[in-house]
Amino acid sequence: MALLEREEPLASLAACGDEARLGQGRLVLVAGEAGVGKSALVERFTAGLTGTRCYLGACDGLFTPRPLGAFLDIAGQLGGEPAELAGRFDASAAREELFALLLGELGAPGGLRAVVVEDIHWADEATLDLLRFLARRIGSLPVLLVATYRDDELTASYPLRTALGDLAVQRCTRRVDLAPLSAAAVAALSAGSGLDAAELYRVTGGNAFYVTETLRTGLDQVPRSAVDAVLARVAGLGPGARDVLHAAALIGSVVEPWLLEQAADCPPSTVDELVDRGLLTADGAVLRFRHEIARRAVAQEIPAHRQPAIHARLLAALLAAGSTDHARLAFHAEAAGDDPATLEHATLAGRHAAELGSHQEAAAQFERALRVAHGEPSAVLADRYYALASELSVIDSWDAAAAAYERALSLWRAAGDPLREGDVLCRLSSTFWRLCRGREASNASEAAVRVLEPLGPSAELARAYASVAADLARQARFAETMALARRAETLAASLGAFGVQANTLNLQAWAGVGLGEDWEPPLHQALDITLSHGMAYEAGHIYTNLHEINCAEHRYAASEPHYLAGVAHCEEHDLGVYLTCLHGVRTSTLDRLGRWDEAVALAKVGLAMTVSSPVNRMIPQGTLGRILTRRGAAGAWPYLDQAMAAADGTGDPEYVVPMRLSRAEAHWLAGDLAAAHRDAVLAGLAADGTYPWLRGEAAVWIRRTGRSPIPAGEIAAPYRMELDGDWRGAAKAHDDLGCPYDAALVLLSSGEEEALRQALDVCQDLGAVATARLVRRTMRRLGIRSIPVGQRAATRRDPAGLTRREREVLALICAGRTDAEIAAELFISAKTASHHVSAVLGKLGVSNRRAAADQA
Structure with a gap:
């Protein structure tokens, strides 16, 4: 069928291909609703490429996906070392090795390489990590990377929404949006069909797949949905062929002929009949449904009582073939009602996903295993809940993590294992703090010490001491924090518990800030420890604190490289909790630097996440509340109230003081000096004995709003x-x-x-x-x-929203001036000049001065 109204998207793809041929690699994100024609567009484009090697992979939405599945398929097509690694890819094969091999093969001499990854709305985190990895590195390579996804099924949840935001800011990224066909296009497609074009457009809404299916079946035979159009064609099959089609629908989007023949116990001729009728299409060595909607339509038709038997045959065939795709095996096992097989393969799939950094998938598999883990000993079940809670904490899903840790705690108590009981109490302490349940966090850490001390020295005891030290730091008892953190460090180092040691060094840094000591060496030592021992999660924590302490000390230029390095690290290792934290603190930094539009945009992205801990939501809530208040916009108070409630829950002055002062400023701007002074005084009380910057800001707001005494201490x-x-x-x-x-x-x-x-x-x-x-x-x-x-009228007129000062800075950027030269010419500090330059680049949406000058 002709591709109508696709000239512009095809031209965009062609332009990107031409740029990639010249060594300016491109990532093209092709977005549109299900059935709009994304695959057809990409197929038409790749079919017209000459002198190009094309590779295709697709993400599968049927079951919890095998990590990196689409790229493993592509690696197989590349041949050589990538194919060899893909063939033996399991937990023992580091994903970084596959990343590097794919990049090396794609960037090798030999002309343009075009890589198509379809349906990334079903991608696992490891696949999204690899997309990010490639997007950051193909800018100087002859590589065209095309990724398609459904934007009508895209929610605000982690991880794809975050990944799209990250990919969108890469210089190599371009976007192609496919809209439904117009009424005129539908009329052109239906010419000569005998169908009423207006009715066809009304029924299908211009969706290319709906149009195609309805043109084949006729308006008089089908209801107004693609599901019915597909089932109308299925109705013409004989019982045997229909059984085969049912098996194909439960296999997934990609159907291996050998698996279909074995599971359905059918001859190849029956499979050929499905291909001849257009229900399945041949794609190299595999078969596919013409569209996922078609597969779902068929799957929904299968009587529920017949589905377990089909899944059981699929499971048996895969096992007989030696499959090690445990995610796939676990899906079929659970659907077949085979609890032992589900338990075995879901556990293995979860461990594999965790080792590859696909923590969402790991959590899903561990949950699947727990659904069928009946009658296991308490200690075994406790381990399962503990593993689940660990993965949930990494992805910032702390409510669920708390429930899993509490279940593990009760099971270890039942099993009579005080060491593990103490360990999970420590984990619960940090979990409660993330949920802004400060008092419960303190109780849990104190209980952990009581349980563990009688058992003698252990890594768990060192972690418990660190947990208590963290609570002391939140009470501004910095000397006690330092003493206990050093005691914990000594114990952890003697036992080779490097992750715990790094955490104690992190606590020493925070205590050092409060005591006026040099806080940077402990953090850099902690970062070296975590990176040298491959502790990705712990390293994410250290990057976050390097950024956060620099910001707390108003060292914004120094904070920038730690933010960028931390974001790259967290993206690479799927560390949702620390990535969200970094972005949250970044919003308050952008606020301070006067880059309010960027702060608001980043805060809204963070708050759009459906999975995010209250402590990570609190900072962007405060940022939005402050900026909306200053701008005189509606809707500020709900953000300020939510942020204040979360801060009070932590009991941590680092959060209580800024949120209380945000409320004071809002009252002050509204003319309510009494309420403003009340909040400022409460902030001063919370700041007493804490950090000089917190005490100082509270003090000036107390003076600004009233005449109460200023808290004593360094300011x-x-x-x-x-x-x-x-x-x-x-x-x-x-x-x-x-x-x-x-x-x-x-x-x-x-x-x-x-x-x-x-x-x-x-x-x-x-x-x-x-x-x-x-x-x-x-x-x-x-x-x-x-x-x-x-x-200022000039600011209102500026197309990029640049202020007068920013336009002056942009003019000097165009003249090739450095930050120091800009500062001298405008009589401002070098730091201020640097911040103005960053604001200009941000508003123009570019990453460097040359691009800003080009756009200017």
Whole structure:
């Protein structure tokens, strides 16, 4: 059938292919609803390629997928070392080896390579990791990577939504969106069919698959759905052929002829009949349904009482053939009602997925195993729940993790194993903290120590000491934290418990911040330990803290490389919990740096995740609440209330103080000074004895909103200057840090006309409507005349939303100036210049100065 209204997408693919031939590799994301014609488009495009080696892989949506299944198929087509590795790929084969081999083979001399990966909406995390891996590296290779997915079935849940966001920002990425056919196109396709074109369009909605199926069956024979269109054709089959088709539908999107013949006990001629009728299509050595909708339609027709027998035959055939695809075997075993086989293969599939970093799949397989793990000893069941909880914690699904850990705890107590009981109490402590259940977290860590100390030295005891030390740090008892963390480190190091040792070094860093000591060496030592011992999860934790402590100390330029390295690490290893945490802290950093549009966009992405711990949602909630408040927009308070509730649940001043001050600012901007002062005082109480930056910010808000005494203790320099009346020094200090809004608040307190006008300029550039309104009221009260009204017209007109200052910076970027030269020319600090450059690149959606200059 002709491809109508696809000239533009085909031209886009062709352009990407031409660029890839020149060594500018491209990743093309082809999106559209089920049946819109993504596969047909890609097939037409690849069929027209000359001098190109094409490889095809597809993700399967029938069962919990085999990790990297699509790319293992592609590796087999490549031949050589990739094919050899694919043939023996299991838990013993490192996925990094496959990644490197695929990249090397695709980038080898010999012209353009085109790789098509279909249906990534069913991809496992390891496959998505490999897509990210390739997207970051093919930019200088003659490689065209095409990935198709259904955007009508795409939810906000992790992992594909996150992966698409990550892939979209790669320079090599292009996107092709396929829309349904127009009424005119449907009329053209139906010309000569005798069908009413308007009715055909109404029934199908322009979906190419629906149109095709209905044209073959006729409007008078089918209801208004593709399912009925498929089943109308199935009805013409004899009983034997229908049984074979049923078996094919339960095999999956890709059907191996040998498996179909064995499972259905049929001759090849019956399979040929299905191909002749168009129900199955030949694709090299395998068969496929013409569309997944067709497969589902057939599967739904199979009587429920007959399905277990078909799955049992499929399981037997796969086992007889020596299959080691445990994910596939587990699916068929469970559907067949074979509990022992389900238990065996789901367990193996879960372990394999975990070793490959596909933690979503691992959790799904461990849950499958637990559904059939009847009558096992308490200790064995406890291990199963513990393994499940560990995977759930990695993917940031902490409610479910808590339930699994609690079940493991009761089972180990029943089994009389105090060592494992103490260990799971430690895990529960960190889990409760992630759920903002601070008091329960403290109780669990203290209970772990009570259980483990009588047993003598152990890695579990070292972990329990670290857990108690973490609780002490949250109470700002930094000297006690340091002492206990060092005790735990000594014990962990003596036992070779490197992961625990790294965690104790992390705690020493936080205590060092509170004690005014050099906190960086412990963290870098911890990172070296985790990376050298292949501890991906623990390394993700350290990267997160390197970023977070630098941000807490307002060292934003220093935080940047740790953020980027941490994100790359977490993406590579499917560490959803720390990836979400990094992005959350990043939103507050972008807020401080005045990059509010980026902060809002990133916060919304984080909050769109359906699986995210309350502690990881809290920071983007606070960021959104603050920015919406400053912009005078509706909807700020629900975010502020949710963030405050979560912060109070942790009991951690690091979170309580910023969230309490966010509320104080919101009340202040609304003119409710009493409520603002009340929240500021509560923030001051929470900040007492903590970090100088927290104490300082709380102190200036107490002064800004009322006249209560300022909490004693060391206060960070910019805030101390403001409290001492040196508003010029304080504003410059904030500006040197690259924090324009903080500087504007200081200028607002000055009472001088020039400073107030500068504050108004900053607020208008940022779009801080509510704050600008307060500045104008102050200016009018002081009798200042000629007060500007509204956002700068130049900013409103700028197509990229650049402020006046950012346009000046962009002009200097185009002139080839460095950050230092920009700073000198504009009379600003080098850090501020660097932040302005980053903001310009972000608003233009580019990754470097040259691209910004080209776009300018």
